[in-house]
Amino acid sequence: MGIGGYDLVIVIAYLAAIPLFGVFFKRYVHTGEDYFLAGRMLPFWVIAMSLIGTNIGAYDYMGAAGGAYRFGIVQANYEWLGAIPAMIFASLLFIPFYWKSGVYTVPEFLGKRYSTAVRTIEAVLWTLFLACTLGIFFWASGLMLHTYLGWPLQLSIILIAIIVGVYTVTGGLAAVAMTDVVQMLMMLVGGLAVMIIGFNLTHGWSGLVSMIKPMHPQHFQLFLPLNHPQYPWLGILFGLGLVMSPAWWCCHQAIIQRTLGARSAWDAKASMMGAGFLKTLVPLLVVLPGLFALALCKDPSQIPNPDQAFPWVMRNLLPAGLSGLVFASFIAALLSTMDSTINSTATILTRDIYQKFIRKEASDRHYLLLGRVITVILVCWGVVFAPVTNKFPGIYVAMQTLLSYFQGPTLATVLLGIIWSRANRWGGLVGLAGGVGISIGLTLSGMNFLYVAWWSFVGSIVLNVVVSLFTKPEPLEKIQGLVYGLVVKESSTQELLRKRVEGGK
Amino acid sequence: MDLSKIPLFWAVIITGIIFVGIAIWAVLHPRKYIYEGAETKARWRDVRIWAVLLMAIQLAIYAVWGG
Numbered sequence: 001m002g003i004g005g006y007d008l009v010i011v012i013a014y015l016a017a018i019p020l021f022g023v024f025f026k027r028y029v030h031t032g033e034d035y036f037l038a039g040r041m042l043p044f045w046v047i048a049m050s051l052i053g054t055n056i057g058a059y060d061y062m063g064a065a066g067g068a069y070r071f072g073i074v075q076a077n078y079e080w081l082g083a084i085p086a087m088i089f090a091s092l093l094f095i096p097f098y099w100k101s102g103v104y105t106v107p108e109f110l111g112k113r114y115s116t117a118v119r120t121i122e123a124v125l126w127t128l129f130l131a132c133t134l135g136i137f138f139w140a141s142g143l144m145l146h147t148y149l150g151w152p153l154q155l156s157i158i159l160i161a162i163i164v165g166v167y168t169v170t171g172g173l174a175a176v177a178m179t180d181v182v183q184m185l186m187m188l189v190g191g192l193a194v195m196i197i198g199f200n201l202t203h204g205w206s207g208l209v210s211m212i213k214p215m216h217p218q219h220f221q222l223f224l225p226l227n228h229p230q231y232p233w234l235g236i237l238f239g240l241g242l243v244m245s246p247a248w249w250c251c252h253q254a255i256i257q258r259t260l261g262a263r264s265a266w267d268a269k270a271s272m273m274g275a276g277f278l279k280t281l282v283p284l285l286v287v288l289p290g291l292f293a294l295a296l297c298k299d300p301s302q303i304p305n306p307d308q309a310f311p312w313v314m315r316n317l318l319p320a321g322l323s324g325l326v327f328a329s330f331i332a333a334l335l336s337t338m339d340s341t342i343n344s345t346a347t348i349l350t351r352d353i354y355q356k357f358i359r360k361e362a363s364d365r366h367y368l369l370l371g372r373v374i375t376v377i378l379v380c381w382g383v384v385f386a387p388v389t390n391k392f393p394g395i396y397v398a399m400q401t402l403l404s405y406f407q408g409p410t411l412a413t414v415l416l417g418i419i420w421s422r423a424n425r426w427g428g429l430v431g432l433a434g435g436v437g438i439s440i441g442l443t444l445s446g447m448n449f450l451y452v453a454w455w456s457f458v459g460s461i462v463l464n465v466v467v468s469l470f471t472k473p474e475p476l477e478k479i480q481g482l483v484y485g486l487v488v489k490e491s492s493t494q495e496l497l498r499k500r501v502e503g504g505k
Numbered sequence: 506m507d508l509s510k511i512p513l514f515w516a517v518i519i520t521g522i523i524f525v526g527i528a529i530w531a532v533l534h535p536r537k538y539i540y541e542g543a544e545t546k547a548r549w550r551d552v553r554i555w556a557v558l559l560m561a562i563q564l565a566i567y568a569v570w571g572g
Contacts, residue, residue, distance in 0.1 A: 073570060080563055080566060080567075081520060081563070081567070084559050084560075084563055085523065085524070085527050085560075085563075087559075088527055088531060088556045088559060088560070089527075091552065091556070092530075092531060092534060092552070092556070096538075096541075220570060221513070221570065221571070221572045222566075222567060222570045222571050222572065223513045223516040223517065223520075223571055223572040224513075224572075225513065226511060233513060233516040233572075234516075237516065237519060237520065237523075241520075241523070264542030264543065264544075265541045265542035266539075266540065266541060266542040266543035266544075266550065266552075267542070268542075269539075269552050270550070270552055270555070273552045273555040273556060273559070274555070276555070276559045277555075277558075277559065280559070280562055280563075
């Protein structure tokens with residue numbers, strides 16, 4: 001890509017401004033709650049933008065554009081059917097419970113609803129997954145600066161670590177959420193620029209369709225036949241729509257944590273619903289570039305790998321000046337995902353491991369300091385682990401596979417815990433562990449990952465229900481305020497929750 | 506039975522039913538639950554309406570490009 005002059009100035013100005021902006025929020029951090037949950041002061045619109053910033057990483061730009069280049073708009077299912085219904089469920093069903101129970105993490109909620117064993121399994125799985133993906137994010141961002149700006153790779157990784165580390169360590173979730181807002185705006189502006197230029201070159205949507213459809217008749221269908229190897233419609237509907245997407249939006253710690261920082265129960269609900277409107281626009285940013293590349297690239301050898309579709313658009317379609325802006329938006333996508341991952345991992349390690357097993361009754365200041373120390377360690381870990389991810393090219397796939405192992409069972413465990421008062425500690429434990437076992441077995445048998453997600457979810461539900469029915473129910477006082485029916489219908493439970501929330505402030 | 510012969514039309518129909526079902530589920534939530542913690546009871550803060558709007562947009566998208 002022809003980066004130079006104005007482009008370079010834009011990129012450097014952006015890289016310098018983000019940590020300065022983030023550090024500004026240090027002044028609001030005095031307690032552990034300030035650090036991990038932004039003092040529960042975030043308005044809904046900040047969280048909504050932060051959610052989308054966290055959700056879209058640079059891999060989404062590359063992968064989604066590549067998917068659209070290869071398969072067409074079916075890729076948009078990840079942003080529409082595979083997100084919006086789940087976000088409504090998260091908003092009205094899951095988030096109010098997390099927020100009102102006063103927890104910092106999803107494993108902590110499972111600990112309250114089920115048992116310490118369930119909480120610990122979830123905490124360990126999430127820590128492993130998030131810590132490993134951190135190395136991948138650092139490597140990808142370093143590689144990006146190295147490829148497009150020509151800066152030394154190791155230096156680029158260290159530079160990114162300093163930028164993200166400075167504001168994540170000092171400002172906690174507030175800095176992460178506020179910088180995500182800026183980064184989300186950058187991504188919107190960058191995506192809009194690509195869209196305008198692309199449509200200008202293809203003469204609008206109808207021109208784009210007429211250029212692609214004769215050669216690729218299925219590229220403008222959101223559903224593909226059941227014998228499609230990658231995206232059969234039944235797999236999209238049940239695997240993605242009913243399991244993987246709700247698991248992401250309702251149970252992913254990096255997603256849920258910012259909603260827990262909401263200033264009220266209403267803001268928590270509205271944040272996810274508001275993010276739904278932004279999410280509706282995301283295919284314009286990540287799917288359209290793949291279609292532009294397919295329509296406008298006359299020599300397919302220039303895009304040997306579909307994941308090269310987005311870089312091809314950046315290199316060949318954007319005029320000087322705009323390249324820097326789009327490249328900065330690309331970095332924004334990475335930074336906003338990295339900062340959230342670091343912050344969430346630090347929260348799980350502090351709350352679910354250190355505070356639970358090592359030091360239970362320390363002062364708030366102690367946990368605040370510890371959270372910062374763990375954040376620094378995680379940033380250093382990311383820098384050290386980044387080159388390792390390059391030595392093992394399958395590591396990204398391995399991490400995604402690990403995620404798919406516990407996504408369905410996690411959703412099943414949280415869902416039953418919230419909607420069914422009879423679900424108990426033994427059901428939760430067997431359902432979660434058994435569901436992970438089912439996932440591993442089905443994956444090894446070669447089943448499509450969308451169907452693995454569905455069947456591990458179903459298996460986990462069945463195990464949880466059967467074991468719960470054969471063992472002793474949880475006492476009512478333990479689950480009061482943690483089960484949907486009891487909260488929506490009973491005024492005494494609502495009063496209890498109101499007092500709990502006021503007491504927690 | 507050759508499953509690949511099932512028309513994509515059915516995928517759109519099932520998706521439409523899911524979207525409408527979610528919208529109805531959202532609307533059925535009690536007003537008190539929806540406005541809990543809201544600064545005012547202004548109509549725009551009714552997130553049930555937001556949910557219906559989101560589902561209506563999805564319904565339109567899948568009706569046009571479903572298959």
